Amino acid sequence: MNVRFAERSTLRDVRAYRDQEPSNAEGGSRITFDLSSNELVLPPLPTVLVGIREGLSRLARYPDPTARDLTEEIARHLCVSADELAVGPGSAGVLQQILLARCGKGDEVVYAWPGFDAYPLLVAISGATSVHVPLTGSGGHDLDEIRTRISARTKVVILCSPHNPTGTMIDHGELHSFLHSLPDHVVTVLDEAYVEFDRGSNPPGLPVFLREHSNTVVLRTFSKAYGLAGLRVGYAAGPRQVIATVRKTAIPFGVTRFAEQAAILSLRSEVELRERLAAVAAAREELTAGLRELKLPVLPSRANFVWLPLASATESFARTAATAGVKVRAYPGHGARISVGETEAHRVLLAALGQRFVEAGSEMP
Structure with missing residues (x-):
């Protein structure tokens, strides 16, 4: 029996992540x-390795589906409220939750290119269309050009700083000016996967930044500076109403107990x-x-x-x-x-x- 499978149109021109890579x-x-x-x-940090070994006996149990302990630890670490945080399987997993919560057929997501090569796939999974904006000659974001590409169909703008793959930073003053200029229907995702390498283990100013820019979500991960890429844990910090919706799109039990405990111990190992x-x-x-x-x-x-x-x-x-x-x-x-x-x-x-x-x-x- 032949069954015709109707693939979502936004997925026809994208490949599975790195499926062609030797x-x-x-x-x-x-x-x-x-x-x-x-x-x-x-x-991983020595303290983290000890904690992981101690948790091996609990493999038969499901993790906390809300990752409550880690959420509260991040909240204390960043001086934000727990309901301003969504935890997920790596920052890519949380970004997918954001896009699923915000986007659908006919919507657009604008970001600089070349960029993180998972962006096109995650946007396509949400049903939206990617709008690529070329980098400047010095490898940075062309914020003026990104602004011109925003339309009534734009639901999300992704900015990555330090940028992957060029390692450049968005100037703080230019970033604030850009965010203030965006229309209310656009949510900006500030992908800070590599921020610790630039500003230290606990970059300051996040609560003030989120209050000043109520349509911005900051995305971070434990995969890079903390060395937990194999455990898959990341988080988003942002407005309560956005975060509440993002949590609804999470995969049940997406953050393992190992990942949660390792991330908690990492935050305590400054x-x-x-x-x-x-x-x-x-x-x-x-x-x-x-x-x-x-x-x-x-x-x-x-x-x-x-x-x-x-x-x-x-x-x-x-x-x-x-x-x-x-x-x-x-x-x-x-x-x-x-x-x-x-x-x-x-x-x-x-x-x-x-x-x-x-x-x-x-x-x-």
Whole structure:
């Protein structure tokens, strides 16, 4: 019996997330170092590892579907109310909840491009249409152009700061001015997945920011600075009426008890986290310096990765890295993103690029 499956129209031109990406090989080369996903190369904080081991005996039980303990811990940490928070399976999972709560067929979501490569898929799942706005020449948001793309159909604007994949920050004054200029029917999602790398473990000012911008939701994650990518936990902070709707779109039991406990312990480990952030920043600057010595066009970064605007040379650059056993993230036609990794990974990559420079002369990369 043949059954015709009617696929949602917004999904026809998108792929499952990274379904075409090779697991360990690129052009026949075996990958030794993966610098493509902005993962932290360090393990979770020592305090967190102890807490996870102690929870193994509770695997047969469902977690709290409201993640109440973590919600209250985040509220204390950020000095906001618990009903201004929604917790979910990573910031991508919470963003999907926001889009499902706000968007449907005929709606539009505006964001800078290139950007986080899950954005197009998550928008398509909600039934809305993506509106891409090119980055500026310096890798930042073109807020004026984003403003011109907003229409009556726009339900959400996504801003990412530090931006993925370029590592640039949105100027605070320009951000406030932009948010004040938006119409009331638009909710802005400020994706701060990498904010700890720029401003420390507990960026200040969130309660004041949310009061001043009542149509803005701030999105954060424990996957990056806290090193919990494998546990999937993130959260959104925003207006009570928006957050209440966002919670309705959550997958039941989407945040495991392990993830909840690990996130709570992470928030209580400020000293350990600050030491880790300092180490990542030092490694980032060393990688940046090494790339600049090779005359490569690397942008200053405020995250745990660096961006090279390579345009048409992007794929060639990625192949050179892969041949040496290092996987980077290529955005064809735009540039390459390199996550901060192990010292040895940086050494191998820079050596391969240096050899390519010797072979190609001024045509590097």
